Amino acid sequence: MLRVVNRVLLGLAGLVLVCAGGAVLAAGTGLPVPSWWPYDGPDDVLLSDADRAGWRDQGWWWPVVIAVLAAVVLLALWWLLAQLRRARLAEVLVDSGDGEGALLRGRALEGVLVGEAESMDGVSRAHVTLTGRRSTPEARVSLLLEPRAAPAETLSGCVNEAIAHARDSAGLESLPSEVRLAAAKHRARRVS
Structure with missing residues (x-):
């Protein structure tokens, strides 16, 4: 957004x-x-002298100028804070059963997802980023597939194994995920 x-x-x-x-x-x-x-x-x-001084005598002029400038400043601050906001999720709130919850480092969960995704057959490399809120995280998964990989099977394995294990181990109700598949570049095989 x-x-x-x-x-x-x-x-x-x-x-x-x-x-x-x-x-x-x-x-x-x-x-x-x-x-x-x-x-x-x-x-x-x-801007002529008449244009510059024409509105000064109106009673509504200065409040409107101040309101417009204040709105511009607030929008600029909102934009700046949105730029500085972290895209990565620092921690995930895990339901520990005692009502308090526990915090799991986001990088740790990303590392587990990467490890499990890379261990699947046909995956050369994986990259995972957690986004969203700590109580409702979302995962962005990028998989680099080897030439022999079947994309449908790899996607199914990623969703049903790696993402499902991460969701269950963190005690999350759901872990919405976006999985992107890319093929690794390779040279053509020579047939002799």
């Missing part, structure tokens, strides 16, 4: 800058511009 928000914000900022720059460039070079265009010609200024 953060990737989508970043792309949308970057796209909107770029569109606004291109439109504003195009308007100024068109008027500044003396190109014919429509009557509703904000700038008339090369001698026109972007």
